[in-house]
Amino acid sequence: MCPGIADDIVVSGYKSDFSDHDENLHAVLQRAHKTGLRFNLDKCRFRCTQIPFFGHIIGVEGLQPDPRKIDSILSMDPSTSLADLQTFLGMV
Numbered sequence: 001m002c003p004g005i006a007d008d009i010v011v012s013g014y015k016s017d018f019s020d021h022d023e024n025l026h027a028v029l030q031r032a033h034k035t036g037l038r039f040n041l042d043k044c045r046f047r048c049t050q051i052p053f054f055g056h057i058i059g060v061e062g063l064q065p066d067p068r069k070i071d072s073i074l075s076m077d078p079s080t081s082l083a084d085l086q087t088f089l090g091m092v
Helices: 019-035 067-074 082-091
Strands: 050-053 056-059 062-065
Touching (some): 062 067
Antiparallel strands (some): 050 056
């Protein structure tokens, strides 16, 4: 799984042999070269099949809830305080 989307560039393709993805990636890299855009290569990930995005997973299967978020919600201790309720509602 790749890191979450923040100010990232996501390149996608639809063919199963990645040829569509590779063509799109090549076009992005050419444009970056022409404009002088530089990438942090320590954070670059290629051919990811899933990307976490604000509590969801975007992938081949479409948009799905992130299982880690579901687990954290289910494992929360029940509380009667207003602050805990507000935290829970903000998370869900």
